[in-house]
Amino acid sequence: MVDEKGLRIKIGELRSDLGLFKDLEVSIGRVISEEWLEEAGPTQFPSITDLRDWDLKLLQRYKPFYMPFCDLCCLCTFGKCDLTGDKRGACGLNMAGQQSRIVLLACCIGAATHISHARHLVDYLIEKFGRDHPIDVGGLNVEVEAPITRLVCGIKPKTLGDLEDVLGYLERELTRLLAAAHTGQEESNLDFESKVFHAGMIDHVGLEIADIAQISALGFPKAEPEAPLADIGLGVVDSAKPVILVIGHNVPPAAEIVDYLMKNGLYGGVEVTGLCCTAHDVTRYNPKAKIIGPISWQLRFIRSGVADVIIVDEQCIRADTLIEAQKIKAPVIATSDVNCMGLPNRTRDEADRIVEDLVSGKQQGALILDPAKAAEVAVKTALLVAPRRMKFKALPDVSDIIEGARSCRKCDDCRRACPNDLPIREALAKALEGSLDALASLYDECVGCARCESACPINLPLHSFIVRAAERRLKEEKYKIRVGRGAIQDVEIRNVGSPIVLGEIPGVVAFVGCANYPKGGAEVAEMAIEFARRRYIVVASGCAAMSIAMHKDEEGKSPYEIFPGVFDAGGIVNVGSCVANAHI
Ligand code: SF4
Ligand code: SF4
Ligand code: SF4
Structure with a gap:
């Protein structure tokens, strides 16, 4: 067995001239299997403490400042403990320790989300394409296929199988970080903060693993400046057709829906629409899919009653999706073990039996952990639910x-x-x-x-009242987005190097995350346009990349139609979903 630590051989029984060996285990440090031009650094696959001295140096120079959002700690059965002023909890922890512990927990949740997403993707892709499927994010145009992974782990992943070693490392580190947050473990706020840095670092490796795996195996654009344009907005959906809505971040079920439609001659007859990062990634898979919008568009789109079936995978899905779906009589299919929604597990049942139960209303939803089966059920259900939905009034009069x-x-x-x-x-x-x-x-x-x-x-139902009052506007929400291009080409980076140093290009501005604050989407779009006009390089991902699209000039053009997708002065570059942040 070869892992990131080296080669380990286990032999049950070995007869030789020297004698009989039983349960022999041989370990050979680290295996250097490839030629690196540069010398290996001292901290490949670093543990929590490998970079601790450096973290502490930084933290002593830039001291953490805490503004507690809660005065109490309720994290164990000793509590609640009041930590105001100089007080300490029953375990001896003070407010600085508690605040940094909460930050560590939050960062672990974030890192776990991306690492588990990466694990889901890599497992699925290996099963479908094999361990030897090559990593390719841009052919000869991108020499360093995984800069973060190379930096942190010191390996050059060449195949999907190579990513498993990295995931094993990330999962182990994450478990240790979580363990540190247990009552009666870490006490020093600086050590908690050092662990926060570690969580951030492994999070970024997880993001990169997820995106390079899906780019390589699912045929997403590979560092293409002129990636195709896709439709985005509430008004782009043709509600005269059956409509499938996918929500979340993990694209396999949505990609399987596209495949199923194509295989069965249904493509074009069914609308595949998405919210949040799954929407980004399904348009990277097939640009004819449609993006509804960012996370904050969930409720308004579901309440508009246009979806015939809702497929959820993982992350950023409203906890009341099932309740809202019931209001519009749309069955829900959950497809991830991290978001089962209380639904019965129908993974082993025949697709047609599940469809029957969903369409008849016997069950409001189903958990189907096989993406291909979930896709088949989704399409068949949408075809049967659509005629009924078209007679049903969802929004209030x-x-x-x-x-x-x-x-x-x-x-x-x-x-x-x-x-x-x-x-x-x-x-x-x-x-x-x-x-x-x-x-x-x-x-x-x-x-x-x-x-x-x-x-x-x-x-x-006040939100529904607002959506109903603005219904005409909703239908006019039709924009274009350049689908996520993934990595930046080496030649693009070389071309802008000296202009940035010489000040001809003022800088690179990144818009990432969700703009779910008042007028957030409009302001993100306005800022991106202004920076692009001033010759900055604008990069974007996730919901921010969607917000930039949802804007029109006097001629009715969206920013992605006006500004090129090249990584150069005045370009607006959509790298893709949140995991594509790794390229930024
Ligand atoms: S972890 Fe410590 S501070 Fe928190 S509730 Fe338990 S004893 Fe109190
Ligand atoms: S709509 Fe607002 S003001 Fe009217 S009853 Fe409800 S909460 Fe009160
Ligand atoms: S009106 Fe305010 S509270 Fe109601 S859905 Fe909109 S943002 Fe939320």
């Missing part, structure tokens, strides 16, 4: 809004709960006077969280 406005108690609980302080009560009052314009005007700043609904004492 104007009369429902007026009725709701009439019963409003004017308590303003909705506004107090709203993260954006939106004047919902006033808008309802205008609706009662006969105008929905005020409600519709809330749409731009509404992030679709539905906190207003949870707060409303008479349970008015």
Whole structure:
């Protein structure tokens, strides 16, 4: 067995001239199997403590500053412990230790999410394409296929199988980091912070592993500056066709849906739409798929009632998706063990039997852990549900809004709960006077969280009222996005090197993450356009890359149609989903 630590041979029994050896185990340090031009560094596959001295040096120079978001610790059965002032908890921990511990836990969750996503992908791709499938993210245009992995682990992954060693390392480190957060382990806030750095480092390796694996095996664009354009927006969906909605970050079920449609001559007859990073990646797989939008578009799209079946995989999926799907009578298929949604596991059942149960309403959803079977069930279910959905009214009528406005108690609980302080009560009052314009005007700043609904004492579906009032706008939301191109080519990097040093290109600006704050999407788009006009290189990924697309100039063009996708002055470069951040 060869792993990142070297070669290990186990022999049950060995007869030789020297005698009989039983349970012989031979370990040979690290195997250097390839030629490196540069000398190997001292910290390949570093453990938590390998880089600790360096971390502590940084942390002593740049001291952490804490603004506790909670004064209590409730992480063990001794608690709750009050940690305000100089107080210590029953275990002896103080506030600095607790704050840094919480940050470590948050970073472990983030790292675990990407590493487990990478593991899911690599396992699936190895099963489908084999361990020897080559890693190729840009052919001769990208010499360093995995810069972060090379830097941290000191290996050059050549095949999907090579990525397993790296994943094994990441999973081991993650377990150790989590163990450190247990009560009565680490005490020093600086050591917690050092572990936070370690979590961030392995997180980035996980991101890279996930993206280079899917680029290599699923035929995504390989460092293509002119990757194709895809449709994005709530208005791009043809609701006259059966509509499948995929939500999450792990693309295999969505890719299998595309394959199933093609194999069965159904492609073009069924809409494959997506929210969040799965949407990015399914357009990298097939640019005819459509992106609805970022995470904050979930509720408004589900409530619009256009989806016939909803497929969820992992990450950034609303916890109430099943409840919301039931309101529009759309079956839900969960496809990941990290997000089972309380659904019965139907993985071993025949596809047609599952379809029957979903279409008849006997079951509202199913957990199907086989992506190909989930795809077959999704397509067959969508075909049968669509005719029924087309007769079903999902959003409230104007009369429902007026009725709701009439019963409003004017308590303003909705506004107090709203993260954006939106004047919902006033808008309802205008609706009662006969105008929905005020409600519709809330749409731009509404992030679709539905906190207003949870707060409303008479349970008015306020978010649905806003979406209904802005329905005409929704249908006009049609934009173009350049699909995620993946890595940057070596020649592009070489070309901009000296112009950046000489100041001809002012810099590189990255837009990453979700813009789910008031007018966040519009502001991200405006900033990206302004930087591109000023000759910056603009790079983007995930929901931010979607937000940039959802903007039009006077001629009706989206930024990706106006600015080139090249990594150069004035380019707007969509690298892909969140795991594609590794290329940035
Ligand atoms: S971990 Fe420590 S501070 Fe937290 S609840 Fe337990 S005893 Fe109290
Ligand atoms: S759904 Fe919109 S209006 Fe309601 S609380 Fe959230 S942001 Fe405010
Ligand atoms: S919380 Fe409900 S009842 Fe109160 S003002 Fe808002 S809409 Fe009216």
